[in-house]
Amino acid sequence: MNVPAAWYLILAAGLFGIGAFGFLIRRSALIMFMCIELMLNAVNLTFVTFSRTLNDISGQAIVFFVLVVAAAEVTVGLGIVVAVFRRRSSTSVDELSEMKG
Amino acid sequence: MIALATAYSIPSVLVFVTSALLILVGAIGVISVKNPVHAALCLIMTLIGVAVAFVAQSADFLAAVQIIVYAGAIVVLFLFVIMFLGVDRREHIHFEPLVGQRAFAGVGVVITVAGLITLMARSHWVSGATSVTTKLSSGSGNVRELGTSVFTTYLFAFEATAALLIIAVVGAVLLARRERPSSEESA
Numbered sequence: 001m002n003v004p005a006a007w008y009l010i011l012a013a014g015l016f017g018i019g020a021f022g023f024l025i026r027r028s029a030l031i032m033f034m035c036i037e038l039m040l041n042a043v044n045l046t047f048v049t050f051s052r053t054l055n056d057i058s059g060q061a062i063v064f065f066v067l068v069v070a071a072a073e074v075t076v077g078l079g080i081v082v083a084v085f086r087r088r089s090s091t092s093v094d095e096l097s098e099m100k101g
Numbered sequence: 102m103i104a105l106a107t108a109y110s111i112p113s114v115l116v117f118v119t120s121a122l123l124i125l126v127g128a129i130g131v132i133s134v135k136n137p138v139h140a141a142l143c144l145i146m147t148l149i150g151v152a153v154a155f156v157a158q159s160a161d162f163l164a165a166v167q168i169i170v171y172a173g174a175i176v177v178l179f180l181f182v183i184m185f186l187g188v189d190r191r192e193h194i195h196f197e198p199l200v201g202q203r204a205f206a207g208v209g210v211v212i213t214v215a216g217l218i219t220l221m222a223r224s225h226w227v228s229g230a231t232s233v234t235t236k237l238s239s240g241s242g243n244v245r246e247l248g249t250s251v252f253t254t255y256l257f258a259f260e261a262t263a264a265l266l267i268i269a270v271v272g273a274v275l276l277a278r279r280e281r282p283s284s285e286e287s288a
Contacts, residue, residue, distance in 0.1 A: 007117055013214050021206055022132030025202065030140075037148075038131060041148065052160075060243065065259075071266070073269075076272050078178060079273035
């Protein structure tokens, strides 16, 4: 008998929690992007687990689209990081405070 | 461990433990190391762990794509930006500008994850109708089913992602391009 789906779901929830915690505490924009990738991977793992348990291919098809959107998001996000770094030679999100009231 | 081994087949338990170790150690590494290059390498570890979990759950094609796209393209893009900007300086990780930010973040995340797990446990983990669209193949490989599904049921979404990728590439080039002096001055 295979490992139950619950184990993988708990693992994915833990991975999502770690990613969310990192996103909240780190200040480097690059590390924050990596934490977003961690959270996206946790959701992908959940989709694949549901797909296997419900015996349905749609979960895997959705993971395919999540991968594509993640690639697009990283491309644009890193472009923004490069543009910001040109202007202020830092990737710390704390220094982007022009809009402060 | 012996009780587990009697309840579930030993290879599946071993694969799960391997993938869980890879995923959790890599994820904790991403959020705790100071050097961004090391964080990117820890991210690769997590991605490979997720690929192992995909293989264990009969998502073979997605496991290959996970390695190729994530570890091969996205992490390389991260590393390229780190090298390009020269931001491999260390971040002051113990410095906390907002007092109590970590404690609040930790409490919030713990509450969220505990609530999520409790919610799933109370609803028998997975509920819903089985095999609504296409069944997973029981034998080896699921590339044919996934391809058929993407190119029939999800054809419109597939074309939309193609357009999205083109737009993202053009946008990234525009964002990262250096301002060029006007052509009259250079001429």
